[in-house]
Amino acid sequence: MNISLPDTQATRKLGIALGQCLDARSVILLQGDLGAGKTTLVQGLGEGLGIPVPIVSPTFTLINEYAEGRLPLYHLDLYRLEPKEVIALNLETYWEGIEVTPGIVAIEWAERLPYKPDRYIIVHLTYGNEDSRQAAIATHNCMIPQEPLGANL
Numbered sequence: 001m002n003i004s005l006p007d008t009q010a011t012r013k014l015g016i017a018l019g020q021c022l023d024a025r026s027v028i029l030l031q032g033d034l035g036a037g038k039t040t041l042v043q044g045l046g047e048g049l050g051i052p053v054p055i056v057s058p059t060f061t062l063i064n065e066y067a068e069g070r071l072p073l074y075h076l077d078l079y080r081l082e083p084k085e086v087i088a089l090n091l092e093t094y095w096e097g098i099e100v101t102p103g104i105v106a107i108e109w110a111e112r113l114p115y116k117p118d119r120y121i122i123v124h125l126t127y128g129n130e131d132s133r134q135a136a137i138a139t140h141n142c143m144i145p146q147e148p149l150g151a152n153l
């Protein structure tokens with residue numbers, strides 16, 4: 001599925017729609033160059049989940065956890081990590097809900113994952129003209145409920 005995102009707000013709205021409809025243990029793999037809009041989309045995701053605090057990039061903290069919404073949000077950024085550091089994060093803890101409350105896992109720079117979960121949604125953001133972006137969305141072993149996604153875009 002390809003979605004055109006003419007401005008920042010459109011990218012945020014895509015995140016809101018996903019935050020409103022996804023189930024616990026959903027994993028969103030975010031791909032795209034610097035400034036493509038990955039964090040913007042996760043900010044929308046937080047809004048869609050009803051998280052009342054600002055979502056900030058986890059570039060230095062690696063994982064930011066938000067427990068205040070409809071489901072927990074686990075937000076990761078792999079930009080600075082070597083593959084062995086990614087492995088040490090034990091990411092399956094988050095997407096399998098082992099010793100954490102099952103929630104939504106959003107991973108920026110998912111290109112750097114040395115392995116993938118069993119089921120995931122990939123959102124690949126690319127640049128268009130000026131402020132426009134394009135989102136190519138694909139799923140693996142899971143589904144995005146279509147109706148909320150369409151209704152909010």
Ligand SMILES: Nc1ncnc2c1ncn2[C@@H]1O[C@H](COP(=O)(O)OP(=O)(O)OP(=O)(O)O)[C@@H](O)[C@H]1O
Pocket residue numbers: 005006007008009010011032033034035036037038039040041057108130131132133
């Ligand atoms: N259509 C658009 N979608 C998303 N962001 C846009 C769009 N048009 C302009 N922008 C701007 O581009 C910037 C995107 O920044 P953002 O931090 O979301 O990207 P990123 O992919 O997370 O970058 P990085 O990899 O550096 O963390 C923001 O300043 C945003 O306002």
